[in-house]
Amino acid sequence: MARGVRFSNGPFLDVHQAPEEGRALLGLAGKIGDAEALAGRQGWRARAEYPPEKPDASPWSLLSFRRDQGILSVMFVIDYATEPQAWASPIFNGGLYDRPAGQGAALRRVWLTAADPDEAGKALQALGFVRGGEALSPVAPHAGWIYRGEAADIVVASGEDAVVRFDVEGDGPPQAIRLGAQLTAVVGRERPESLEG
Numbered sequence: 001m002a003r004g005v006r007f008s009n010g011p012f013l014d015v016h017q018a019p020e021e022g023r024a025l026l027g028l029a030g031k032i033g034d035a036e037a038l039a040g041r042q043g044w045r046a047r048a049e050y051p052p053e054k055p056d057a058s059p060w061s062l063l064s065f066r067r068d069q070g071i072l073s074v075m076f077v078i079d080y081a082t083e084p085q086a087w088a089s090p091i092f093n094g095g096l097y098d099r100p101a102g103q104g105a106a107l108r109r110v111w112l113t114a115a116d117p118d119e120a121g122k123a124l125q126a127l128g129f130v131r132g133g134e135a136l137s138p139v140a141p142h143a144g145w146i147y148r149g150e151a152a153d154i155v156v157a158s159g160e161d162a163v164v165r166f167d168v169e170g171d172g173p174p175q176a177i178r179l180g181a182q183l184t185a186v187v188g189r190e191r192p193e194s195l196e197g
Helices: 032-042 070-074 117-126
Strands: 003-006 012-015 026-029 046-049 060-065 075-080 107-114 130-136 143-148 153-158 162-168 175-178 184-187
Touching: 032 046, 032 060, 032 075, 032 117, 070 075, 070 107, 070 117, 107 117, 117 130, 117 143, 117 153
Parallel strands: 026 075, 107 153, 162 184
Antiparallel strands: 003 012, 046 060, 060 075, 107 162, 130 143, 143 153, 175 184
16 A cells, blocks of 8 residues: 655655665656667666556556666656556556646655766766756755756765655745655755755
8 A cells, every 4th residue: 555645746755665764766757668768778777567457457667777777776767557447446546646736835856865976967867857057955965966857856966876855845944854764855945045946
């Protein structure tokens, strides 16, 4: 059983039953065929998973990146089914998984740490993100490079390959909320002079 929160600009946080020390993964919406082709061109090791032909099958396909590929190893590509019948099973909540953007708080940034930030940046650019300027923050990690995306931006900082933080727009000064051993949510608004973009 999963539960989660849908942000107003489309992305969502999906919480599965997992140990508190478990790592977070970053899923990117995209077409699995395109993702497979890109992985082949880039020399990335990846595995595609398609839903089985059964009534309660998940209404999406996944492309997972194999281990030991830097920041790619904490990311995956998810391709949602578009046919209404794929969402007919009561097991899957289409409201969480495939709802259009609406009102409420927006996810502004996802922070990743990477053992090799330059290679992580190249991978993100191959995935369609556009490099921006430097982000500075009073909350750890304190600095990184911005990669602009359609729904939200990614900031890459130095460290162990991991998803470590996400920033949610809100009123007032930023407040850090610890979600696990490696993951923090920062809710609020940082001073304009401290955060580029």
